[in-house]
Each structure stands twice: as C-alpha cells, then as structure tokens.
Amino acid sequence: MTRSTRGGAPVAPKRVTPRAQWTRGSPGGTAGTPHPTASRRRWRRTVIARRAADHVCETFGADGIQGVCGHPEIEVALAEFARYTGDRKYLEQARLFIERRGHRTLADIEFGRQYFQDETPLRETDVMSGHAVRALYLAAGGVDVAVETGDDELLSALRTQMANTIGRRTYLTGGMGAHHEGESFGLDYELPPDRAYSETCAGVGSVMVNFRLLLATGESRYADAIERTLYNVVAGSPGEEGTSFFYTNTLHQRVPGSTPSPDEQSPRAASSLRAPWFDVSCCPTNVARTFASLGAYVATSSADGLQLHQFVSGEVKAELAAGHVSVAIETRYPDEGTVRVTVAETVADEWELAIRVPGWARSGGLLVVGDSEPETVAPGMARVRRRFAVGDVVELRLDPAPRFTYPDPRVDAVQGSVAVEAGPLVLCVESVDLPDGAGVNELRVDPAVAPRVADGRTVVTGRMARFEPTDWPYDPEAEDVDETAAFEFALTPYHRRANRGPATMRVWMPCA
Incomplete structure (x- = not known):
C-alpha cells in the first residue's frame, strides 16, 4: 500500500453518474433508434431537441449568419448535446460560437461590449469581466469545447481566467459580481460587501465552470471552489420555507428592510429579504436544476x-x-x-x-x-x-472549528475587518442576536479572543461603538469612540441569514 497527499500529476477523472446511451442519428438529422432501456418519451424529447439543434446549425453554421447571442448559454447546450447524441456537428457549432465571440460582432451598449464578452476573444482573456453570469456561462462552454476538441491553448487560457477571477474578483462566500450596474464583475480587489451583487445565477455559473475544470484536470482547487459556492451562495438563495429566494447576495445589510409582498414582483436587486418572485426570476429554475444534479459533483x-x-x-x-x-x-x-x-x-x-x-x-x-x-x-x-x-x-x-479570516490588504472595502468561517461555511452576525436589538453597523470585534462554540453556536467577543452626532462626516472628533463593555454574541451561517425576519447583517466585522 502506498499513500501520498498529492499523488503526482493530477488524473483527469470522469463523471461517475451514468449517462443514457443512444445510437447516432442518420446524416439527414433524424434521431436514431433509442437504446432498448430508454423510454419512448425520452426518445421523443430527443427528436424534438435534435430538430431545434439542427435548426441552429443550419442558421448559424459556417455558411450561415455569422453572429452570436448576447447571452452565452447555447454553447454549453450544444456541447452537451454532442456528447449525448455522439454527433460532433453540434460541438462544431459550439466551437464556432466560441471563436466568434470577442470580435465586436454585437452592437455596443452603455455598459460596453464587455457586458456580453464581445470585446476580447475568449482565448485572449485573462480575467472575467462584464456581466458575471454571461462570462461564466461562456467560460463553461469554452471548457466543454476545449476538452472535446483537444484545444489545450483554449483550456489553458480558461484555467488562467478562472484562477485570476477567483484570486482577485471573488467574494469570501464564493459569490461573483461586485457591480449592480450591469450585474458585472468589478476591477481587481473591488469587492465592497454592502454593494455586492453576487447573483445567485453567477454562483451556479461558477459551479458549472469549476466542475468542468475539475473533470478536465483533476485538481482539487476546483472542488474547493464548488464547495464554497454551494454551501454559501447557492444554498443561501432559497428560504427555509422554500417559497422565497434571493436574487442577489449582499455581505452587509445596513438596514433591516421589510418583508416583500407575496402578490407583487420585487425588483431583482432591491429586496432586503428573500422575495417570492422577482421581475426576472432565472434563479429558482437554476437553483432547482443545481440541487437536482448535486449527486454529479460528489x-x-x-x-x-x-x-x-x-x-x-x-x-x-x-x-x-x-x-x-x-x-x-x-x-x-x-x-x-x-x-x-x-x-x-x-x-x-x-x-x-x-x-x-x-x-x-x-x-x-x-x-x-x-x-x-x-x-x-x-x-x-x-x-x-x-x-x-x-x-x-x-x-x-478534519477540524471545522470556527476561525478568524483576514482579507487581502488590497481589498480596500474591508481593511481592518475580520470574518469568521467554520469549515467551508462563512458565518455572519445578525442584529437579532445582538443585545437590545442593536444594529450591526456599530459592532466592533476583538480579534484577540478566538471564536468558540457555545450551546451549538459560534460566538465571538466584541463591543458596540458609540459616536456623537456631527455636522460633517469627516470631523476628526468622530474618531473619539465610546465603546460599551465587552460581550459575546452568536453568529449564524451565512446561508441561513434572513430567515428570522427583518434584520441588519454583516460578514466582515471591523476590529475593536
């Protein structure tokens, strides 16, 4: 018996979950005969799907319309359908869409062409920018194409892109997207907790890309990223009652907010609590699809x-x-x-x-x-x-005991603050766990006292800061802080936040 912690070069694995087997269709595009164990209904669905995919190939193929969709999605679908059917023409169409992207095919908009990743070719991009969900879906399709065609150059570019995006443009929770305007990534280390957009669908997109890179390389860092995002962003979107969800996932809730009306659609970035429905409700189906496929990631x-x-x-x-x-x-x-x-x-x-x-x-x-x-x-x-x-x-x-986490000093928005994690879980403080209903904005943590577990919950030690009102927010007198006596307060797993009614909340807590 031999054992090692690294095991030499990573072995590119394959999925354990079985796939249905189908015979290839005829060159004319009709579906082949289904495998004897496949149901007639599934066969009919494949016929319909093949007709739709064939239409895309005929319309946007090498001799067709030389365009791309403003929202990358079809690339992943075509590559997956090529695997499912064994027909590589769908993979070739996905490759065409990937190669056309970044050549300024789409019309410019107020957010710039980077909004839909049409500013720089995918294989020349070293970090994700623009609309976060679009960028992640495109990268997922790119990995599919690179693996299936043996394009090592494209795969290398996408690995670099994901490494830089995680290293510079990702929140502690695994969330991606720092700008409400354009639902987009910020610049390097631009990660304001109170203005985090961190769309739920971007979390799903991150899982999609990292899973494909895990399959392509066998490197455990991609499974780490999947774990972080699943436990904190994806699991935290739906409410415990299962009838509401977060579209965006802030790391600092400054005001308690109010409970959204079940009879009205909420603006997608404006709800302080989970809402039954949003103007754009892509998240519930994306979360449901992800939950249904969790077994594939194990x-x-x-x-x-x-x-x-x-x-x-x-x-x-x-x-x-x-x-x-x-x-x-x-x-x-x-x-x-x-x-x-x-x-x-x-x-x-x-x-x-x-x-x-x-x-x-x-x-x-x-x-x-x-x-x-x-x-x-x-x-x-x-x-x-x-x-x-x-x-x-x-x-x-493993030891999932709670621990303090400190930010990279280049993340300006959280300098002088700490967060608490326990295993893969990011924790947060909610005002419902503070004395006399105090808010989280005046809370100061004592980093000299390590977090501990008491009565099943993680607790840390801190004080409440008290400031005198001023006529000007840059008055040096504001630095003279009167602090209350030290006290312990409990933290909540981030994915369970906002399940006890309106409250203020924060992940990154200033140090005393």
Missing part, C-alpha cells in the same frame, strides 16, 4: 481509481478498468469533520481511493486506514492505493 472515477470531491452520506458506485467498485460514505459534514468511507464492493486488482482534503483546512487533516495510525495529509488529494477488501474503512478527519 465523485469521479478514472481507469484505476475513485475520487471523492464533496462529502455527503450515501453510496458511490463506479466502473473501473478492472470492474465494478462501490463505497458507502458516512458523515455529518460540515457540522462535523469526520468522513468515513467503507468499501462495499471491490475488485481483485489494486485500485486507488482518493479523498479531497479541503483547502480551508490549512493544517491539513488526519487520514486513518483501517487500524493504522493516523497520518497527517495536506490539502489536496489524500490517496490510498491497495487491494481493498469488502469492509475496509478509510477515514478522513
């Missing part, structure tokens, strides 16, 4: 191994070159840090079980194989290669 497989990327209880089955394997996963992650994997079905040959050690676990985790002594494993992929027997247990132990 694991991947390669010819000789199984890789676990997200931690949920359940069973994972995979077909390796040597045969069928399956494992049972038991965990209460992220509330607890133990992930227990039991081999339920195996093969005679050696194979590798790889488990992601999250990037948030800076000091790593402990890997326990059977009755062996725990071994420290660094963030990345912890790998166990051996001839497994049914009943063998591999356990990853």
Whole structure:
C-alpha cells in the first residue's frame, strides 16, 4: 500500500453518474433508434431537441449568419448535446460560437461590449469581466469545447481566467459580481460587501465552470471552489420555507428592510429579504436544476481509481478498468469533520481511493486506514492505493472549528475587518442576536479572543461603538469612540441569514 497527499500529476477523472446511451442519428438529422432501456418519451424529447439543434446549425453554421447571442448559454447546450447524441456537428457549432465571440460582432451598449464578452476573444482573456453570469456561462462552454476538441491553448487560457477571477474578483462566500450596474464583475480587489451583487445565477455559473475544470484536470482547487459556492451562495438563495429566494447576495445589510409582498414582483436587486418572485426570476429554475444534479459533483472515477470531491452520506458506485467498485460514505459534514468511507464492493486488482482534503483546512487533516495510525495529509488529494477488501474503512478527519479570516490588504472595502468561517461555511452576525436589538453597523470585534462554540453556536467577543452626532462626516472628533463593555454574541451561517425576519447583517466585522 502506498499513500501520498498529492499523488503526482493530477488524473483527469470522469463523471461517475451514468449517462443514457443512444445510437447516432442518420446524416439527414433524424434521431436514431433509442437504446432498448430508454423510454419512448425520452426518445421523443430527443427528436424534438435534435430538430431545434439542427435548426441552429443550419442558421448559424459556417455558411450561415455569422453572429452570436448576447447571452452565452447555447454553447454549453450544444456541447452537451454532442456528447449525448455522439454527433460532433453540434460541438462544431459550439466551437464556432466560441471563436466568434470577442470580435465586436454585437452592437455596443452603455455598459460596453464587455457586458456580453464581445470585446476580447475568449482565448485572449485573462480575467472575467462584464456581466458575471454571461462570462461564466461562456467560460463553461469554452471548457466543454476545449476538452472535446483537444484545444489545450483554449483550456489553458480558461484555467488562467478562472484562477485570476477567483484570486482577485471573488467574494469570501464564493459569490461573483461586485457591480449592480450591469450585474458585472468589478476591477481587481473591488469587492465592497454592502454593494455586492453576487447573483445567485453567477454562483451556479461558477459551479458549472469549476466542475468542468475539475473533470478536465483533476485538481482539487476546483472542488474547493464548488464547495464554497454551494454551501454559501447557492444554498443561501432559497428560504427555509422554500417559497422565497434571493436574487442577489449582499455581505452587509445596513438596514433591516421589510418583508416583500407575496402578490407583487420585487425588483431583482432591491429586496432586503428573500422575495417570492422577482421581475426576472432565472434563479429558482437554476437553483432547482443545481440541487437536482448535486449527486454529479460528489465523485469521479478514472481507469484505476475513485475520487471523492464533496462529502455527503450515501453510496458511490463506479466502473473501473478492472470492474465494478462501490463505497458507502458516512458523515455529518460540515457540522462535523469526520468522513468515513467503507468499501462495499471491490475488485481483485489494486485500485486507488482518493479523498479531497479541503483547502480551508490549512493544517491539513488526519487520514486513518483501517487500524493504522493516523497520518497527517495536506490539502489536496489524500490517496490510498491497495487491494481493498469488502469492509475496509478509510477515514478522513478534519477540524471545522470556527476561525478568524483576514482579507487581502488590497481589498480596500474591508481593511481592518475580520470574518469568521467554520469549515467551508462563512458565518455572519445578525442584529437579532445582538443585545437590545442593536444594529450591526456599530459592532466592533476583538480579534484577540478566538471564536468558540457555545450551546451549538459560534460566538465571538466584541463591543458596540458609540459616536456623537456631527455636522460633517469627516470631523476628526468622530474618531473619539465610546465603546460599551465587552460581550459575546452568536453568529449564524451565512446561508441561513434572513430567515428570522427583518434584520441588519454583516460578514466582515471591523476590529475593536
């Protein structure tokens, strides 16, 4: 048996979830005969989908209209349909749309051509800009095309683009989009918490891109990004009652706001609480689609191994070159840090079980194989290669204790502030947890007192600052702050915010 935390060069995995198998259609474009196990209804849907896709190819093909859509989406659909049917003409059409983008084909608008990514070709772009959802959907389609056509240059450009976007233009929650105007990315490190747009659909788009890059490279950092975005942005959009949602996801709610009327559409960026419906309601279907596909993000497989990327209880089955394997996963992650994997079905040959050690676990985790002594494993992929027997247990132990997180000093908007995270969860303070209904805007945190868990909730120590009214907001006297006595207050997981009625809220808290 050999183990390593990195395992050498990453292995590009494949999805574990099975796909329906279909025969190819005739050159004329009619759908082929369905696989015997496929239902007649699914076959009819494929016929309809093929007709629509064929129409797109005939209208916008190499000899057709040389245009692109203002909102990238069809590229992903065409690439996926090419995989589904085995007909590469749909992939070629997706490639044409990708290559046409960025050559100023679309008319200019007040937000500029970068709004719909028509200012610079995709393979020449080094960071995402413009409308966040559009940029992410285009990148997802670009990765699909790059992988399916073997275009390493395009894939490299997209990896650089995503790395720079996460490193410079992404909120602590994983949210993307700093501008309400144009629903767009800001400049590097322009990440104001109180003006964060961070559209729910952009969170979904980020998951889409990172999942494709994970499949293409096997690098765990993409699974880290998926985890952060799923637990904080996507999970936080719908309300606990399931009848309302956030379109945007601010990190600082300055005023309590009011409950939206269930009989009226809310402006998409104006609701202080989750609303039943917005003027544009793309988010509910996007969230529902993402929730329905969560199983696809849990694991991947390669010819000789199984890789676990997200931690949920359940069973994972995979077909390796040597045969069928399956494992049972038991965990209460992220509330607890133990992930227990039991081999339920195996093969005679050696194979590798790889488990992601999250990037948030800076000091790593402990890997326990059977009755062996725990071994420290660094963030990345912890790998166990051996001839497994049914009943063998591999356990990853992580410490999701709450911790202070400090911003990059280049993020001007949150200098002198701290946030609190617990495992992959970003926490926030809500005014309903402060004494006498105080607001969060005057709160000051004592970073010398580490966060701790009390009665099942994370608490930190802070004070309330009191200022005298002034006639001018730049009066130096305003710096003379009278602070209350220190007290402890509880924090709430960001995805559970605003479920207890109107309240002020913030993620980044100024230090005392």
